[in-house]
Amino acid sequence: MPTTDHELAIAATGLRKSFGDRTVLDGIDIQVPAGTIFSLLGPNGAGKTTAVKILSTLISADGGQARIAGHDLTAQAQAVRAAIGVTGQFSAVDGLITGEENMLLMADLHHLSKREGRQVTAELLERFDLTEAAKKPASTYSGGMKRRLDIAMTLVGSPRIIFLDEPTTGLDPRSRHTMWQIIRELVSDGVTVFLTTQYLDEADELADRIAVLNNGKIVAQGSAEELKRLVPGGHVRLRFSDPTAYERAATALREASRDDESLALQIPSDGSQRELRAILDWLDAAGIEADELTVHTPDLDDVFFALTGTSDPTTDPTTTDKETVR
């Protein structure tokens, strides 16, 4: 383990959960250092929400242990609840009452005094740009406003660790960026964020560490960069408009794969300056002039498809067929 226990906001080992005969979590380990963003990725039904519910004491695991903010998940559930905030995948906002009333209700749940409750509510509504809408029924809010209110409600109790289950699903690009900004601000205040998402660019953008959940297991874990290195997919693509030039280049560049339809060649490459220079020198020496040269580095989408694209969890992800070798 890279850090000692008290520096880990979340430390879970061997978490298991089944519903009937369906094993959803088949022994997963998760470590999240305090003050960092951890992202759990996985296809629909992988068990992300189940993991969030277990770690936030909403449901119990069938096996395994976890410490949240240093407290044992089962023996000290009350202390765990005091340290965390949860924004569920589906909104907890009550549409019949106003945004402000939703906030005050949360303040009551956290046993804040009336005065404290009003103060925290006003501050958070301001911070989430909801002051103007505060007195309107939440049912009249847009999806983005509801999501912001959801997170504002989660922050009423000043949690040190927050669980965000797909916080940006359904938001437009601008609202997503606003949400990312909010999440970054939370972390710069020292809050630990456990995030699930369907958007790989979101994990790439925000997360210090990412874990990919598939078939009940964590099939890969690391920084976005580390995960990208797991899969092949980097290549240089040369596109031609002249079929004769294309044929000549294809004959000369035997290791390149052909795309006859678009007159393009793909050369496996890590995209480094050294490899690019070698390719360019080589093209010059062979007198080949492409109309377009683009560099493709693998992104988290490549990783995701490579790791979760098969129903056989024993398949070695690093040998999975990639688009680039087609």
Ligand SMILES: Nc1ncnc2c1ncn2[C@@H]1O[C@H](COP(=O)(O)OP(=O)(O)OP(=O)(O)O)[C@@H](O)[C@H]1O
């Ligand atoms: N209370 C429950 N009873 C029975 N099955 C359940 C229950 N909760 C979840 N499941 C099942 O467990 C599996 C994992 O569900 P979960 O909601 O954790 O997935 P998820 O990764 O969050 O998916 P999504 O990306 O769609 O939100 C699914 O097959 C789901 O049907």
Ligand SMILES: [Mg+2]
């Ligand atoms: Mg879910």
